Amino acid sequence: MSTQEFKQAPHKLLVIPGPIEVADDVLLANAHPAMSHVSPEFIPVFGDCIRMLREVLFAPNSQPVLTAGSGTLGWDHVAANVVQPGEDVLVLNSGYFGDSFADCFETYGAKVDQIKAPIGSKPSLSEVEEALNKKKYKVVTFTHVDTSTGVLSDAKGLGELVKRVSPESILVLDGVCSVGSEEIRMEEWGIDIVLTATQKGLGCPPGLMVLAASKKAIAAFEKRTVPPNSYFASWSRWLPVMKAYEAGTGAYFATPPTNLIYALHASLTTITKGSPSIEDRFKQHVAASDRVKDFIEGLGLKQLVADGKKDGAHGMTAVRYPQGLKATDLLPKLVAKNIVVAAGLHKQVKDEYFRIGHMGVTVINDKERGDIDHLLTSIKESLAEAGYKP
């Protein structure tokens, strides 16, 4: 079946901060006939995905790792390969996902310190500098976009800070809700590990853990004195497999999710070789984000991130319900208009806000799709139906 012939079924517009809407060609790739994971047809497809990921992350010298899983599994990869039990880790906590990453580190025996920011904000560079001056950390992590609040961390600033104050530390960017929708110049900015998943800015169905490790991160792994304390997430197992696929030979540790690799290949081809360019793709996400945030403010609604256009993500927006309204007043009205947004996630305030995703085809192909118009008009109408007056 050709791309021209395949059209996905009619469905509600999915504008949550992931999974996001998936293009027809990517879905058709996900319906690829069964293929051997070590066949000469499949191996270069996997190899291309590795090469294209380097382009998306501006990381020509880094090592991607792709396995069945999710963003969560990326935490296990960091905690079980880069840190040894008893070593110190600093988690910059800007919401739900900082808490969980810290739990993951503790599972594998790391000693975790956290700098916890108030809801909707992030640790300041000066707080981080102070912490780095007090203790040597093997690893420093931050959530680039905290999906629970929509706060955007200053990846470039953190990269410069760590390089200056604690150059031995491995800086880890949790990019689950940022890769593909936010600019990340991994090597130029001094980021050592980027981890993500496929169902957000990469525009695919969920089911793949995606990670890239700098030479410094790989060197830290190679200096381990004890083996990785995970089996399925072990770099001792996976790095040779990734190198073999890239070299065109293939290798086996665990069966890769072949269809998702075809889907990722289709999506990465659009991102790296299609129009707009990667740089313009990020700019279009900024423009769409500004448009959503301006509209929300124009309605008199507040964001969870106080100054959303300055400190907020460009692929999502977290919006507080107006006084007197709650989730059940608004979300079902949006569903009735075929719009699916997400409820709150941060446990302390989850009933006070909702979340909108604006990533991937919804942003890039907005002219022909009209998703953002549909979304904003529907929010306005649903608020009015719920009795809200701006």
Next chain:
Amino acid sequence: MSTQEFKQAPHKLLVIPGPIEVADDVLLANAHPAMSHVSPEFIPVFGDCIRMLREVLFAPNSQPVLTAGSGTLGWDHVAANVVQPGEDVLVLNSGYFGDSFADCFETYGAKVDQIKAPIGSKPSLSEVEEALNKKKYKVVTFTHVDTSTGVLSDAKGLGELVKRVSPESILVLDGVCSVGSEEIRMEEWGIDIVLTATQKGLGCPPGLMVLAASKKAIAAFEKRTVPPNSYFASWSRWLPVMKAYEAGTGAYFATPPTNLIYALHASLTTITKGSPSIEDRFKQHVAASDRVKDFIEGLGLKQLVADGKKDGAHGMTAVRYPQGLKATDLLPKLVAKNIVVAAGLHKQVKDEYFRIGHMGVTVINDKERGDIDHLLTSIKESLAEAGYKP
């Protein structure tokens, strides 16, 4: 797009011991439009998969666990949840996958004893009984079908033996190459954990770890005195999520691979509610296996499993190359006939044999597809082209 309209692209017939050929309706389900993993439409689909897995395994009282991953990840689930560091495990080793499962246990701190069978055979029940009488094992594992050799273990016999000799031990069936193609009466036979993946007898693309745990296995997990030593594979995280999906509420730990869940739902619906019945499905796999094995023997070829019809799997056959022929003499000739079989995998003999998969639609829909005829005729012709005379 409806099932009637969707036809997968023409491709070579994939008859390796997984991934296997996937039916059109399952591939179309894998191209489902993006859905929220906590939406009211998706939650019951996940719940149905849990319920249908119980039917496939004859395990009405057991707890399925489904996450993004592969069969390999199922080993981490067992090693990190059921065993505590320092506890004793017995691995019944019938090939490549026994070696690897043992490595996995050691990663998580278990003390592993193995009974290693010669290539193409399995530990005998009397050897196992002797080992169980010598030491108390927290866990006993066996590979139901070793995909590297095609040997079939006696699941029922092992279940009876463990119940009689070591009733406290948790008996684990690695069913990666057996679930869906071999009869497994999990509860009746006394199997405590079955782990598998989706790309073999379950007839889906790869990318899901599938597991079911008996009440006894769950009780062993609940009696742990230290937390699970994996994060992504932790039952503390996943069991509440599985219960929530089954109850129709949904919950979040890591994003499930939504499209693969739709694909699994399509395939499990065929297996549990379609024609033939599950019992007849197993019988048809036996009949197809006998047909393949008789044909191979009729050509004068030997199997890796000496008495393949008695001791071999029903979803695959491992065949020795005839004297004087090697992989490059045969496999490219099959590829030229649009047939993909698998090379050898067991490291000691991998250049001496090839592997054929006969599972799922290739067996069940053989009348309309003609896969087995095409396969057997092509093997015969390719051997002749390579100069082999029976």
